[in-house]
Amino acid sequence: MLDTVIDGLKKGLILLFSLDREVLGITLFTLKITGTATLISIAIALPLALLLALRDFPGKKFVISLANLGMGLPPTVVGLWVSLMLWRSGPLGMLRIMYTPAAMVIAQTVISTPIILALSTAALQQIDRKLRWQIMALGASPLQMLFLMLKEARYSLMAAVMAGFGGSISEVGASMMVGGNIQNYTRVLTTAIVLETSKGHFDVALALSFILMFLAYAATLWLTFIQQRRYRNVYY
Amino acid sequence: MKHIKKTWFLVASVMILSLTVVLSGCGAKTEPAKTGTSSSGSDAANQAGSQTSPPENKELILSTTTSTQDSGLLDVLIPIFEEKTGYKVKPIAVGTGQALAMGEKGDADVMLVHAPDSEIQLVEKGAAINRQLVMHNDFIIVGPKDDPAGIKNAKDSVEAFKSIAEKQALFVSRGDDSGTNKKELELWKKAGLGKPEGKWYQSTGQGMGATLDVASEKAAYTLTDRGTYLAKKDKLQLEILKEGDASLLNIYHVMQTNPEYIKKNNPNAARMINEHGAKAFVDFMISPDTQKIIGEFGKDKFGQPLFFPDAGKDENSLGK
Structure with missing residues (x-):
């Protein structure tokens, strides 16, 4: 067991630093797919989160509960539903995007949007109501008001985005089902790990897993540094 | 009230904007997917x-x-x-x-x-x-070199399974409902055993590679596909004992x-x-x-x- 892990670590470092073309391609492609999906999710979730946090309307709690439920949406379920929609025999079959990167972006967007929505709504709702009144009392325009709200909650919002990103980059079920794990086309790190494991290439699978964990850690580290910067002023 | 209406308007416009981004994003993504194929084949x-x-x-x-x-x-x-x-x-x-x-x-x-x-x-x-x-x-039946159930001399794979059961020689099954597992159960059925039970029949619930490791450690028989066996052969104390008949193809x-x-x-x-x-x-x-x-x-x-x-x-x- 330990030997396998050490071999994997060695091979991972070699693959990473020798810039193996296939591994590099898969890694960059993974970042591209998950990055695009996360950006789209932000564009959908943030305005909705602002609406949910700032406005009261009938059924609001229901919508929030749906978003919270969606946080735990199993990727394979998303994969199945997106497949049924996008297959040639499905209602959106004529788009012909099944087994393409676009289908993967759609599936990952469905996975990460509820996560970002639920967490950013919670983040925005935590802002003191009195602060809003004060901002308004000081004569801020609605646009300035929204901007200040986002600024006030920026660290929690960033955490929400990272959670969405993390959810997408680590899922394998949906990417496998709607992307098809096609070499040089729709293969991402997670699906490549599954393939190499079933091939019995545990060293390559481990190497890929180290790259995936490194990416996830780099993103988390970056977020932690930004978050912690603000506390420095408090103590000194 | 005026402010609130304006807020609504803003939220709505941001949403429409983001929707446009989404749609154009999708459009942009599909295009390379279609044109990205090789043109060398013309x-x-x-x-x-x-x-x-x-x-x-x-x-x-x-x-x-x-x-x-x-x-x-x-x-x-x-x-x-x-x-x-x-x-x-x-x-x-x-x-x-x-x-x-x-x-x-x-x-x-x-x-x-x-x-x-x-x-x-x-x-x-x-x-x-x-x-x-x-x-x-094809599938092959592998087992320890000394072949305690003597399946090497069996007429075919069904006979081999019969003698493993008779001798109660240790057999390791994947038990994971995979194609290989189904094939194995089919062979037990043909051997007239239904679903085998007993101390000699052990199920790992794992993949082929792990199951081969278990069989090797325990000096047991198992059914495997040839590819996985060949890939791991060096690390195993198992030999091919039965191969080639029609029901293993x-x-x-x-x-x-x-x-x-x-x-x-x-x-x-x-x-x-x-x-x-x-x-x-x-x-x-x-x-x-x-x-x-x-x-x-x-x-x-x-x-x-x-x-x-x-x-x-x-x-x-x-x-x-």
């Missing part, structure tokens, strides 16, 4: 036989089983086919059941599968046409989806079926050059081939 397309000009519809979805992908055979064959014909193949490796269902629904153009009974059903229904024998690989056929059949149920999907591409793929799989590659595949790594080319043979003659 002049090579003439070699495809039925194809006289570069294929208009390049996308060809091949539904197949995980075994063909895991072995690495498709990684060798598909680039050659793409180079020769200009089609862009999307190999989708799934379970046999789904691979056949995709063909039946028109979600795949061509199938490469190993479930002869289910395949024939599909052909009889009219959902699949042009079914051709391509190759086979895994026979692969290639066949194409019938657009006429799909038309009845789903005209939209039928329009997208790449009939020419599927025919070109079937022809490619049974062509002498491809058959030669299949027969050579794995020899350099394992010292023996993983698949045996069978195009043009009679299915019933295999394993005799």
Whole structure:
């Protein structure tokens, strides 16, 4: 067991630093797919989160509960539903995007949007109501008001985005089902790990897993540094 | 109130904006997907036989089983086919059941599968046409060198299983409902045992590799596919004790989806079926050059081939 892990670590470092073309391609492609999906999710979730946090309307709690439920949406379920929609025999079959990167972006967007929505709504709702009144009392325009709200909650919002990103980059079920794990086309790190494991290439699978964990850690580290910067002023 | 109305307006406009971003984002993403296919095949397309000009519809979805992908055979064959014909193949490796269902629904153009009974059903229904024998690989019974149940001398695999059960020699099963596990249960049934039980019969619930490790540690018998065994042979204290008879074979056929059949149920999907591409793929799989590659595949790594080319043979003659 330990030997396998050490071999994997060695091979991972070699693959990473020798810039193996296939591994590099898969890694960059993974970042591209998950990055695009996360950006789209932000564009959908943030305005909705602002609406949910700032406005009261009938059924609001229901919508929030749906978003919270969606946080735990199993990727394979998303994969199945997106497949049924996008297959040639499905209602959106004529788009012909099944087994393409676009289908993967759609599936990952469905996975990460509820996560970002639920967490950013919670983040925005935590802002003191009195602060809003004060901002308004000081004569801020609605646009300035929204901007200040986002600024006030920026660290929690960033955490929400990272959670969405993390959810997408680590899922394998949906990417496998709607992307098809096609070499040089729709293969991402997670699906490549599954393939190499079933091939019995545990060293390559481990190497890929180290790259995936490194990416996830780099993103988390970056977020932690930004978050912690603000506390420095408090103590000194 | 005025402020609130303005807020609403703003939120609405931001949402519309983001929707536009989403839609344009999707549009931008699909485009490289369609144009990203290789253009090198335009002049090579003439070699495809039925194809006289570069294929208009390049996308060809091949539904197949995980075994063909895991072995690495498709990684060798598909680039050659793409180079020769200009089609862009999307190999989708799934379970046999789904691979056949995709063909039946028109979600795949061509199938490469190993479930002869289910395949024939599909052909009889009219959902699949042009079914051709391509190759086979096989399962083997492995066990400790000293062979306590003496299966080496058994007439065939069913007799071998019978004597393992009689001697209560240790047998390790995958017990994970995989194709290999199903094959094993089928053999027990043929041996007249139903579902074996007892201390001598142990189920790991794990993949083939892990199960081989367990069998090796415990000096037990197990049923395995040849590829996984060969890949791990050096680390195992197991030997091939029974091989080659018809009930141990895994026979692969290639066949194409019938657009006429799909038309009845789903005209939209039928329009997208790449009939020419599927025919070109079937022809490619049974062509002498491809058959030669299949027969050579794995020899350099394992010292023996993983698949045996069978195009043009009679299915019933295999394993005799």
